[in-house]
Amino acid sequence: DAGITQSPRHKVTETGTPVTLRCHQTENHRYMYWYRQDPGHGLRLIHYSYGVKDTDKGEVSDGYSVSRSKTEDFLLTLESATSSQTSVYFCAISESTEPETQYFGPGTRLLVL
Amino acid sequence: AQSVTQPDIHITVSEGASLELRCNYSYGATPYLFWYVQSPGQGLQLLLKYFSGDTLVQGIKGFEAEFKRSQSSFNLRKPSVHWSDAAEYFCAVGAFDTGNQFYFGTGTSLTVIP
DSSP, X not given: OOOEEEEOSEEEEOTTOOEEEEEEESXXXXXXXXXXXXXXXXXXXXXXXXXXXXXXXOTTOTTEEEEEXXXXXXXXXXXXXXXXXXXXXXXXXXXXXXXXXXXXXXXXXXXXX | OOEEEOOOSEEEEETTSOEEEOOEEEOSSOOEEEEEEEOTTOOEEEEEEEOXXXXXXXXXXXXXXXXXXXXXEEEXXXXXXXXXXXXXXXXXXXXXXXXXXXXXXXOEEEEEEO
16 A cells, blocks of 8 residues: 555534645655545545645635645645535545556545534 | 546445446546545545556456447446445546546445345
8 A cells, every 4th residue: 555644534623714634655756636525526636746846726726725845745725614625635646747546545534614 | 628427326236246337538638547446434446547558457356447449438347246345436537648637437336235
């Protein structure tokens, strides 16, 4: 299994508060991704990173920001959490720009009250 | 635009029966296709992938998938289902011209009856 951890694994927060989720990898892979998983939608890409300090938006980026100051860490921040951001968040990594498999972390379950 | 359709939201099969999960994709360039499996409360595990070459690909746990370009399909099959195969299955297409972005289908939930 790819060395990917996510923290926290579960979080309950209130509407309007900022929340930061962390993804940590030990594989030294260049690409990192944040997805959210919702019933009826599958997984949708929020943001991704193609190197330290290099990030780009995905399909559902509104209300989210990311940062990557080290190869191994990719942070997802909900600037002001809303109930619509209640979801399961997955981090993924891949090695290169060539056709490449993405490997997934265990997920973070977030509930916004 | 890239998209993946999994027309079956939920499938129930008896243990020992054969299984086919459908996946159709829309992608303008050469598709790179994946099947992942997700057990309850877990992350996604890669079952198999197609990049090029033989259109019938073998994966883990006895699964296989066939790429049919003419039908824009990448259906997943298993000849004999085990109770432990009960899970959610996701098909994905990789858009490697846009930062290795993946586009996922909405998933098919598999129930296995003893």
